[in-house]
Amino acid sequence: MPRVIRFHELGGPEVLRIENVVIPAPQPGLVQIRVKALGINRAEALLRSGAYIETAPLPSGLGLEAAGIVEAVGEGVDGFMPGDRVSIIPPISMVQWPAYGELITFPAEFVVRHPPTLSWEAAAAVWMPFLTAYGALIDTAGLSKGDFVAVTAASSSVGLAAIQIANKVGATPIAITRTSVKRKALHDAGAAHVLASQEEDLETKLKAVAGRDGVRVVFDAVAGPIFEPLSAAMSSGGILIEYGGLNQEPTPFPLSAVLGKGLTLRGYLVHEILRDPARLQAAKTFIFEGLASGALEPVISRTFPFEQIVEAHRFLESNEQFGKIVVTV
Structure with missing residues (x-):
């Protein structure tokens, strides 16, 4: 079974657990992704500690950024097929669509093909x-x-x-x-x-x-x-x-x-950008152009393996990082 990261109680990095779960096939409109890298954000530490704008229904998953390979697509999904290299833009609700896992499922509108020149780590650090x-x-x-x-x-x-x-x-x-x-x-x-x-x-x-x-x-x-x-x-x-x-x-x-x-x-x-399709499209166009020209480039501070998610969150809260913390899967 695929591994996911969840927490069963609020607290510090030590509450994060790696667990095996059954991941069902994607429903209509959804894309299933075999994750290669995760981007770590302060919002996830806030959710984990009970200080985020969302309330975590325990046990809860978490995570806002990931990059990987399309594993399967649900009915009605156009533009993606198994084998595509993709990344996700942040969902409005990370408790509904958590990204910390080896296999994740997201609405197709939150999935994008990233430039092939980006590494998995960089692709997980863009959006x-x-x-x-x-x-x-x-x-x-x-x-x-x-x-x-x-x-x-x-x-x-x-x-x-x-x-x-x-x-x-x-x-x-x-x-x-x-x-x-x-x-x-x-x-x-x-x-x-x-x-x-x-x-x-x-x-x-x-x-x-x-x-x-x-x-x-x-x-x-x-x-x-x-x-x-x-x-x-x-x-x-x-x-x-x-x-x-x-x-x-x-x-x-x-x-x-x-x-x-x-x-x-x-x-x-x-x-507010994510909720407005026209504004989101303008943002994606701007960012894609910047990535293509080299004007925009994700800065990676440090990478951790999936098994060291607790250490990754501890480093996040140390405020020592310079740029994005990434977890490889």
Whole structure:
């Protein structure tokens, strides 16, 4: 029987178990995939610990990204056949469509053929970071040539995708990280400027970099006290897009900056792109073009074998990674 990864109680990485289960043949509209690699995301750690936007019905599977070979297709599925090399875009519900397994079943609309030049590991690391960054920066903020964009949690897979997308459209990416440890790596990854939020006066540095016009777009995964220096350095009419909450401290509302500059503060989840077929198609076109040209390329931090899923989650929560963590199957 195929192996899957599930958890029977909420908690740390140690609650993850590898189990053998029966996987039925795909129903109409579904595609069954023999998995070669999995992309690991912080959302999965949140689900596992009980802090995600979904509630896990125990026991629960998990996982949002995978790449592999089509094993079988259900009735009514067009465009895919056994043997195709495919990857999946993140499902809206990972408890309904979990990706952590040797054999997984997904709706055909969440399955794509990836460029044959991508390795299995790279193919499993594309869709969550690039769809998330595209939806925020291009679809929502309209990032374009000449804009300054500040990217927090810049060494995450989403942060690195945002840097690449900013460069692709001619914007200037300002990477914000906690310390200087990853400064050189971020410059090498395409960041025009790198600021260490725990070591520098963030507001002063941002204003010095962006000049009198300020930072038009902020892409933030952190929240908490960093809201104040970020908003203070923004341009009139700027937009701050919040897609996470890594800092558990209260997040102050920057009233003076919002009123004085007419700022937009907007929450964002990749689900809004996934729910809109036209916007999703535009995103896929943008990403495929970027992958083909080399402007977009997944950054792999470290790979783990399937049997070391607990260690992979521990590494995720260490915050030591630079890019995507991938599990090979």
